[in-house]
Amino acid sequence: MHLNTSGAGIVGMLTGFYTVAPTLGIIHIVSGQSAINLFITYECSALIELAAYIALVLFFPFFKNLQQRLKLLGFGVIYLLLANMLRLTVTALIIHFLGLPSLIWAHVIVGRLIFYVLTIILYFYVFTRSQVLHIKIGRFDFKTGGA
Template identity: 40%
Template sequence: MNPIIVIAIIIIWLYILSVTKRAKLHAWSFMWGSLGLFVIMMMTVQPLLTMPLARCVAAMAGIVGDITGAFTAYFKYGIIFIHTGASSMTLLIDFECSGIIEIMAFLSLLIFFNVYNWSEKLMIGIGGFCYIMLCNVLRIVMICLAVHFLGMNAYYVFHTFIGRIFFYVLSVYLYFYVFTKPQIVKMKVGNFSYGKNNS
């Protein structure tokens, strides 16, 4: 994308964000800040990190492949070669399978979530990143093992439905633990205020 357009979007985002903060519109500040940061990261960071993340996912999944002999990972290219008996199948870890969308969405929400201070956000961000990566790797491993043992016809079902459901169920658990549970706890003890900033 044209750098001038990106800069213009960032300036508009920052201006509206500052207006919502000055007006103490905390809910709007959270929504606008999170959404804007996600869009900006998708325009700027995503093209740079997709391939490194894909290589990471392929390399981590390849450990299971080496142990089971079911598939082989060529992590330099972000490719997994699945053995299916007489035939074979190549799985490319692309933009969708890299997990970068889920990681950026989580980090965008976390950065503007005022329940935590910045040191807590840093630790939770690192932990959440590792958790999402691991869940994504498990999803890829599940798909590869399904294709290896059940044949190439299993790819569509496991990639489109079962694998995604598995991944998103684990993601919901992360979101509940990080975003919902702390609010419930603070509301119970009577000191929760969404506008409170501990940073």
């Protein structure tokens, strides 16, 4: 939670559109005459998605060795953290510019849409692509594109 709040706070610090309290997991957004605090909880911190990704990498049968798994773990965890920071930043910016009435759709729809589209892209490259590359039909395989 602290890492996500700090990462999302970079844009707020540079623009002055919002401030963060990383130790508390809070993003403070001022919009016109109103203000709101977003509390970054477990759901907002992407911990559930990180745990699912880690478990899949550890037990997915198509990875060759521990080194490949560790490389994918490092890349994926950093990727998901950055994707979540982007989600929080976009949510905070929408609320800053469009006001408090935009909170629900900014957080629930736009923010999650950004995060889950980025997650699907990661999953495609890490899991789907690696599985497709292992498919072999007769003498044809996808790695070489032919026999």
